[in-house]
Amino acid sequence: MVEAKFVNAKEFDAAIEKWAKKTVPWKFDQGMVKIVTDIVTETIALTPVSDTPDNSGRLRGGWDLDIDRFDTEENGRRDENGGTTEANALSKLTAARRASGSLIGKTIYFFNNVFYAVYVEFGTPKMAPFAMLRTALSKVTASLS
Amino acid sequence: MGYKAAVEAIKAEVDSTLGAGGAGYAVQHANAPGFTKPDNAVWINAWVRPAAGNTVCISAKNTYRISGILDLQVFGPIGTSEADVNDAVELAMKSFDYININVGDAEGTVVQFNLAPFPNVIGLVGGQYQVNVTAPWDADFQET
Numbered sequence: 001m002v003e004a005k006f007v008n009a010k011e012f013d014a015a016i017e018k019w020a021k022k023t024v025p026w027k028f029d030q031g032m033v034k035i036v037t038d039i040v041t042e043t044i045a046l047t048p049v050s051d052t053p054d055n056s057g058r059l060r061g062g063w064d065l066d067i068d069r070f071d072t073e074e075n076g077r078r079d080e081n082g083g084t085t086e087a088n089a090l091s092k093l094t095a096a097r098r099a100s101g102s103l104i105g106k107t108i109y110f111f112n113n114v115f116y117a118v119y120v121e122f123g124t125p126k127m128a129p130f131a132m133l134r135t136a137l138s139k140v141t142a143s144l145s
Numbered sequence: 146m147g148y149k150a151a152v153e154a155i156k157a158e159v160d161s162t163l164g165a166g167g168a169g170y171a172v173q174h175a176n177a178p179g180f181t182k183p184d185n186a187v188w189i190n191a192w193v194r195p196a197a198g199n200t201v202c203i204s205a206k207n208t209y210r211i212s213g214i215l216d217l218q219v220f221g222p223i224g225t226s227e228a229d230v231n232d233a234v235e236l237a238m239k240s241f242d243y244i245n246i247n248v249g250d251a252e253g254t255v256v257q258f259n260l261a262p263f264p265n266v267i268g269l270v271g272g273q274y275q276v277n278v279t280a281p282w283d284a285d286f287q288e289t
Contacts, residue, residue, distance in 0.1 A: 122218070122265060123190070125182070125273045128175065129216050131194050138281040139196035141260065142212030 025102035032103045033093060035140060040065060040089045040110060042136035044082040048120065056080055062114035065089035067096040070109035147254040147286030148211060152193045154248045154256050155215055155282065159191045162240040163217075163233070170233055187225055187233045190218040212283040215241060215258075221274040234276050238262045241280035254286040 040063070047060040061079030064071060065088075079085045089110070097103055110133075123129030156174055164172035171188040173180040182188055195213035202209055217237050221230035241258045248254040262280035269275075 118267060119270070122267050122275070122277045123192075123216070124267075124270045125190075125218075125220055125275070126271060129192060129218065129277065131192070131214060131216050131279075134214050134216070134279050134281075135194055135196050138212050138214045138283075141281065142196070142210060142283045 025104055029097055029103050032108075033097070035144070036065075036093055036108055036110070037090060038140045038143075039136050041086060042139055043110070043133050044086050044089075046130070046132035046135055047082070048130055048132075049080050059112070059114050059117060059120060061085050062112040062117060063089065063110065064112070065092050065108065065110050067092065067103075067106050067108055070111050071113060074113045074115070147209070147248075147250075147252050147284050148195055150248045150250045150252065150254045150286070151211065151213075151256050151282075151284035152195065154246045154254070155193045156191065158240070158244075158246055159189075159215070159217070163189055163191075163237060167240075168233070168236055182220075182222075184222055185224055187219065187221050187229050189233065189237070190220065192216040192218070207288040208285055209288060210283050210285050212281070215262075215280040215282060217278040217280070219276045219278060223269075223272050223274075225274075227274060230274055230276055234264050234278055237278040237280075238264065241278075241282075250286075252286040252289055254284055256282055256284045258282050 044060060044063055047063070049060055050056050050058070057078040057080035060082050061077035061084070062074060063085050064075055077085065093103075093108070096106060100106070119127065120130045121133055122131075159172060159174075160166050162168065163170050171180070171183050171186065173182075173188070173190050175192055193213065193215055195211060219230055219233045219237065221227065241262050243261070244258050246256040248256065258280055260281045262278050265277045265279070267275040267277060
């Protein structure tokens with residue numbers, strides 16, 4: 001036999017509230033971290049690397065992530081394989097989660113301030129678009145649906 | 146695989162809505178030979194980009210999903226009106242807003258545009274006013 005007994009509605013409400021406060025942010029953060037990690041990893045991997053030594057890894061290293069703010073200046077990083085850029089972005093995500101307990105209500109910015117990033121992403125009349133960010137987004141959203 | 150079928154179906158839809166079969170804009174497809182950019186009219190560069198390597202099994206009946214974006218670069222050479230470019234952008238967005246394309250192949254491929262397309266104004270680049278329209282898509286097909 002299964003029996004549910006509610007002796008005190010206030011106690012029941014308090015128990016539910018305690019459970020929700022603990023579980024909902026944790027579940028939300030789990031999902032958010034997975035989505036952001038996928039977008040960051042995929043975008044960096046899709047970003048082309050130039051053969052020109054002076055510029056090699058400039059665009060790939062130009063990706064940055066921040067919480068509730070974003071820079072407008074290029075970060076100056078050169079990162080051909082993208083590992084440092086990815087680690088840097090994801091460590092900021094983890095730090096923000098630790099600092100405030102949850103990512104609920106936070107705005108996560110993922111951006112690139114290298115001046116030619118817009119032309120590589122969207123193309124020009126003479127150059128095909130690479131669409132690294134939009135392709136990564138479509139891949140992640142398709143896996144969610 | 147449904148990739149080729151999906152890409153060809155999307156290209157055909159672009160032609161029938163924006164290109165010769167529809168609004169009559171000059172449309173260039175990737176790797177298509179023999180295209181001449183018009184000097185004084187709006188033209189479109191259409192790129193169908195699959196998110197390669199992303200095949201997701203979505204049911205037990207051997208149904209798979211692939212995804213990607215349709216990237217339409219809408220150009221207005223210097224001398225054409227910005228309004229003409231915006232007309233083409235608006236039509237592009239309407240044409241790929243929540244539509245399904247039944248490819249009619251043996252694998253039963255259905256291309257779905259389930260997310261609203263969005264524009265990005267790039268501005269004047271190389272003597273052309275440029276606006277990109279991005280339409281995310283996915284396609285389901287059954288492995289036979």
